[in-house]
Every structure is written in structure tokens, then in C-alpha cells.
Amino acid sequence: MAVAFDEMNGPGGDLRPAYEELSRWLKETPPDALEYRRQEAELLFRRIGITFAVYGEAESTERLIPFDVIPRILSGKEWTLLERGLKQRVRALNMFLRDIYHSREILHADIIPDDLIFQNPVFRPEMNGQDVPHDVYVHIAGIDVIRTEPEHFYVLEDNARTPSGVSYMLENREIMMRLFPDLFARHRVAPVEKYPDELLSALRSVAPDSAAGEPTVALMTPGIYNSAYYEHSFLADKLGVELVEGRDLIVKNDEVFMRTTEGLKRLDVIYRRVDDDFLDPLTFRPDSALGVPGLMSAYMAGNVTLANAVGTGIADDKAVYSYMPEIVKFYLGEEPILKNVPTFRCREPKDLAYVLDNLGELVVKEVHGSGGYGMLIGPAATKATIEAFRDKLKREPEGFIAQPTLALSTCPTCTEAGLAPRHVDLRPFVLTGRDRVTVVPGGLTRVALKQGSLVVNSSQGGGTKDTWVLDE
Secondary structure (H helix, E strand, O other), rough: OOOOOOOOOOOOOOHOOOOOOHHHHHHOOOOOHHHHHHHHHHHHHHHOOOOEEEEEEEEEEOOOOOOOEEEEEOOOHHHHHHHHHHHHHHHHHHHHHHHOOOOOOOHOOOOOHHHHHHHOOOOOHHHHOOOOHHHHOEEEEEEEEEEEEEEEEEEEEOOOOOOOHHHHHHHHHHHHHOHHHHHHOOOOEOOOOHHHHHHHHHHOOOOOOOOOOOOOOEEEEEOOOOOOHHHHHHHHHHOOOEEEEEHHHEEEEOEEEEEEEEEEEOOOOOEEOOOOOOOOOOOHHHHHHHHEEEEEEEHHHHOOOOOOOOOHHHHHOHHHOOOOHHHHHHHHHOOOOOOOOOOEOOOOOHHHHHHHHOOOOOEEEEEEOOOOOOOOOOHHHOOHHHHHHHHHHHHHHHHHEHHHOOOEEEOOOOOOEEEEEEEEEEEEEEEOOOOOOEEEEEEEEEOOOOOOOOOOOOOHHHHHEEEEEEEO
């Protein structure tokens, strides 16, 4: 694996301009003062109660995501490139989703194999021919981006169903402003605080035409036992909307109502953090206690907007991801601004043969996997693990893709031994409303806290950083 690009010190060890002020500040700040503020940040996070659940761990169901107090800094020029690429990608994703549930021109053009769509477990035939308000399927996208060189950003994966993590982006910024006002005073950092306003505006803009007056929005959660429940309640509070569960809602005459102390109130837009399978027991899983009977009827009648739309999971599929360069060109007639990581489709015999011959050098992922689970990182794996994956690939090649082991860029991070480089990725959040696509400057930087680790997921021991975009 190549030597990682360090975002602070650059390829030749020369301090990069965006980090000059931070470097000066670090030299002036005693290590014990930095450690004190790190502990203070952890205490604040504990008081706020930001935790996430780790499924399958009997000894610890709630964890605090580690927070690193050294910000990751992007120049205005770097952000402009990222923003253009993110907007382009999400526009193409929305056009792709509309197409596969309507005329399917991309399939007729033989750009994507039919079976990859129709035999996909997250394809929703219920959405065939179904229009969604203003043709917006992905209202909130979390696009995971990595960097390998100064100008080389790659999209690692698209999160188009229910992307999480935005509460950490907002809380990280609030805590940094509280603990490091002196460091903020030295920089012009673009604000992220506008995100809730931008999100609410985007959601209201896609309300059904039948909505009377200002559209009523609610955030639908699976409940307190969901791993991201903190985020659901946090966002509902920031948006100033009701946090509801399935049992709080009722469908009458193909309209959705929320039970309130003053009686039933019609809902126009539901920002749902409940997966498709559990939304409506009359349409999907009949054993779901999380959904609302009849919700899909109201949705198909055009009387409520669900954000994100039902059926967007097809855009999260890692095999579909491998076709994103072709998808961008097909719908927009443009070259992708942000490239994909080179990807081998194990469903194709030639790619499978290459992957099987080079398992020790590749990263292998399940096409429906997430959270860093079900992955093989070849260079870090034991021979036994590699052989077990070889058997899986032979049995079910269509369930996997493989990618080269890229050297994710590094940023300075507080460790027990002092400042040290650690690998990072970035999840910016892209909002799509009726007339515009917006990206709040920054996003959630996730950091692999273990030395040499490339896995940044919180469920696998990763942490987060505040992401500063310089307002130049």
C-alpha cells in the first residue's frame, strides 16, 4: 500500500497553507492543556448523552463515539470542488431512481444488467410507475468521500436510504466553539449551524400539492432502542418538528394523521428513519410493529411525502455503485467530477478470478453491507480469514465487490503518545428540495483511532472530528 497523503504536512512534509494557523496554535499550546480540553470534550459529550448502540454486544449496548479535538481543515478551493461533485452525483442518483421505477431507459441501453435491479432484495416493485413529489427520491444523502492525494477525492459509497451522523457534525462544532474560541478566532470557518434550517426548508418544499398552508413535517423513529435514536430526537428538536413512532400515526381516507392532545393533525411530510421493510405491515413485513398500517396507500395516493423515498436502497447497493460513472454520463451527459474507487464486480467471472488470485491485497465488501461489518481487509487479515472469504466468494460471488486497499489520507490526531497521523474519511450531507441541491460546508470526518487502521466506522472503534471549511 502506498504511503498515505498527510493533509497537514503534504507530500514532501511541507506544511500546507490551510493548516498554517493550526500549526502555530499547536506549538503555542502545552500538551497537558490539549489533554485537559480533550477530557472536557468527553465530559460534555457524556452530559449531552450522545451515544450509539452496538448490536450484538451483550456487555455494552451504549457507547460514546470518541471525539478528537484537532479539527480537519479543508480550503475553500478544495470544498468548491467537492461541493460541485456531490451535487452532480446526487442529481444523477435522483434521475437514476426515477428511471428504474419508470421507463428504465438505462436498462434498455444495456448500461446496467437487468438482474442487478430486478433480483435485488432492496428493489421495491411497489414503486413501479409511482410518481414521488417533484421527482425527488433522495432528499438527504450522506456521500462517503476519501482522499488519496492533494487533488484526488474519491467516493467510497453512497448512503441514500437513511444516512446518519449529522447530529455529530453539529454537536462536534458546538463543542469545538465552546472549548477552543481562541483557535476559532484565528480562522474564518464556514458555519454548519444552518443545516437544520436547510433541511426543514428542503422537506417543506417537497410537500404534496394537496398540503394546506405551511406543510406539517414530523420525524419518524423506530423508537428508543434504535442505534441512532439520539440523533432522531436531536434532529426533531433542532427542526422544531414532532418526533413520532408508528403508533402515534393513523391513516384515514389515504391521509396520514398524527395523534396530538388536541386531536388528529394531518401530516404532509415524514422524515422517516425507519427502513422500508418496517414502514407498513399491510405492504411490507406483516409482523412489523414499527410501521403504520395504510401508510403506503397514503403515499401512493400522493397525500404524504416520505423522505427519503421508498425504494432508494437500490442506490446504496455497492454493485450499483460500481456503475456510478456510467450513471452520471447517461443522465447528465457529463464526466463525473468525483471518481469512484476502482471496483471489481465479483458477479463477473473475469473480476472474480482476479479477486480470488489477489485476496491478500484487496478490500472485499458485501454489496448490502454497512457499518464496516462483513468486510475483508486483505493486507490485515489472517490466512484463515482470507480462506474463509475465498469460500464465501465462490459460493455467492454476486454478493460481493472488491477494491484496492487505498491509502486514505491522514490528519493529526490526539493519541496517548501525543499528536500522530490517523486515517480519515468524510461524510458530507447533501440536501435536495424542490428547486435546489445544497451541501452544508463540512460534514462528518470519521477517524480510524487505531494506528494503521483504515476502518473509520464508529461500530469498529472509529471516532469523529470537526470538519472546518475555510471561508476564503
